[in-house]
Amino acid sequence: QLQLAESGGASVQTGGSLRLSCAASIRTFMDYAMGWFRQAPGKERELVAAISRRGGNTFYADSVKGRFTISRDARNTMWLQMNSLKPEDTAVYSCAAARDYGSAYRLSDYDYWGRGTQVTVSS
Secondary structure, eight states: OOOEEEEOOOEEETTOOEEEEEEESOSOGGGSEEEEEEEOTTSOOEEEEEEOTTSOOEEEOTTTTTTEEEEEOSSSEEEEEEOSOOGGGOEEEEEEEESSOSSOOSGGGOOEEOOOEEEEEEO
16 A cells, blocks of 8 residues: 655745655555645645656646646655745645556546645745
8 A cells, every 4th residue: 555745844935945755655656657736725626746657747737837846756755846935835735646647637547645744835
């Protein structure tokens, strides 16, 4: 059973940066497409960024394009570098793994979820 654990969430001011990490408890990490989702209070969970199994393909939501960067290693870790943070980026950020897709872009594609880490951006 794959387990995911996020870290790196914090409270920052507008314009600040954070780097989120997602650690996977599995040796076959490269068998999974990965993604970062976020959910703000009163809003639906949304895909922020996704990365393919080998890391060659990435996807970003329009709202974070040019500010966020997703990356992964071959061992067991994925990151989300977040720059130029805005108050609207405030949310719980969760990492997720998709078993059956080379790249995954839909909520329903993902099979495993971390518990999330809080990111708060103040103005």
